[in-house]
Amino acid sequence: MLKRFIERPVLSTVISIILLLLGGIALFTLPVTLFPDIAPPSVQVTAFYPGANAEVVARSVATPIEEAINGVENMTYMTSNSNNDGSMAITVYFKQGTNPDIAAVNVQNRVSKAISQVPQEVVQAGISTQKVQNSIIMYVALSSEDSTKYDERFLGNYIKINLIPQVQRVPGVAQAMVFATQDYSMRIWLKPDRLVANNLSPQDVLNAVRDQNLEAAPGRLGQNSSESFEYVLKYKGKLNQNEDYENIVIKANTDGSMLRLKDVARVEFGSYTTATNSRMDGKPVSGFMVLQAPGSNANDILTEVEKLVDEFSKNLPKEIKPTIIYNSKEFLDSSIR
Numbered sequence: 001m002l003k004r005f006i007e008r009p010v011l012s013t014v015i016s017i018i019l020l021l022l023g024g025i026a027l028f029t030l031p032v033t034l035f036p037d038i039a040p041p042s043v044q045v046t047a048f049y050p051g052a053n054a055e056v057v058a059r060s061v062a063t064p065i066e067e068a069i070n071g072v073e074n075m076t077y078m079t080s081n082s083n084n085d086g087s088m089a090i091t092v093y094f095k096q097g098t099n100p101d102i103a104a105v106n107v108q109n110r111v112s113k114a115i116s117q118v119p120q121e122v123v124q125a126g127i128s129t130q131k132v133q134n135s136i137i138m139y140v141a142l143s144s145e146d147s148t149k150y151d152e153r154f155l156g157n158y159i160k161i162n163l164i165p166q167v168q169r170v171p172g173v174a175q176a177m178v179f180a181t182q183d184y185s186m187r188i189w190l191k192p193d194r195l196v197a198n199n200l201s202p203q204d205v206l207n208a209v210r211d212q213n214l215e216a217a218p219g220r221l222g223q224n225s226s227e228s229f230e231y232v233l234k235y236k237g238k239l240n241q242n243e244d245y246e247n248i249v250i251k252a253n254t255d256g257s258m259l260r261l262k263d264v265a266r267v268e269f270g271s272y273t274t275a276t277n278s279r280m281d282g283k284p285v286s287g288f289m290v291l292q293a294p295g296s297n298a299n300d301i302l303t304e305v306e307k308l309v310d311e312f313s314k315n316l317p318k319e320i321k322p323t324i325i326y327n328s329k330e331f332l333d334s335s336i337r
Contacts (some may be wrong), residue, residue, distance in 0.1 A: 042131070043104045044090070062090065067114070072103075100294045115127070130175060136303060137290055138289065138290040140325070156178055159288055170308070174291045186269055188209070197250070214237075254283070298313055299330075
């Protein structure tokens with residue numbers, strides 16, 4: 001075989017040119033990623049049960065969903081993680097070569113069968129199903145020079161509103177997830193002695209808040225009547241001020257007076273949870289992580305996200321500074337060179 005190529009230089013030259021052309025085409029068409037695509041496809045199911053601990057989440061949320069997912073087509077195994085903050089994550093792994101889009105649809109169909117078995121609070125908070133890559137390709141943090149003006153809650157909320165939607169629109173991004181954040185929330189601190197004195201339970205307060213803090217469609221006046229005008233009624237919707245919550249009626253007394261929320265609780269606008277306290281160089285910090293979708297080009301994703309962060313930093317208050325904590329593009333560029 002070697003003698004044939006030596007005696008026929010034209011054939012050897014043609015084959016060499018073909019190989020060179022194929023290599024050039026592959027150079028510009030093959031995706032550039034942090035690792036070869038050897039990891040099995042995976043789909044992640046996340047849920048949140050407000051106020052529950054890890055044991056309650058595992059028993060009432062994770063167990064019925066796991067039983068429903070178990071045995072889905074081409075599944076190899078799955079892992080489950082329940083936390084004391086009420087969050088739950090189930091990762092389902094599939095055989096190599098399985099279409100991740102089809103796998104996500106199959107898992108979603110299985111999860112929908114378990115909806116009736118999980119608490120209503122979990123359904124209201126939402127159960128999400130999405131395909132994910134096992135590796136995180138970027139961490140971006142926002143730190144504040146003035147903790148009295150811009151704290152962790154402000155930074156996390158600012159990221160969720162202004163930056164996360166743009167990052168999630170970048171082709172190839174499976175998920176952009178905020179970490180080390182404390183979401184804004186209206187906190188109601190109950191007074192046990194006042195509840196006992198008025199023969200109330202925390203569930204009574206919860207039901208009153210749920211019934212009087214909602215979006216509603218009140219309808220219209222004058223429809224199909226002889227009147228000249230038709231009026232559309234407008235309801236103020238969900239409450240957003242401390243005073244509005246304080247004036248929620250818990251129950252009516254026999255003497256005609258009303259017991260309001262401020263009589264049995266203290267209301268404040270604060271953090272949903274105080275379980276975390278994040279600092280970078282002693283300064284308040286919040287940020288987000290970027291996860292890559294299977295089969296996408298990591299190099300293109302990182303380049304686009306870097307551009308977004310640069311554009312985003314131009315409109316930031318001067319006391320807030322963005323920092324890319326981890327960027328796998330450095331490793332990719334070095335490998336390419």
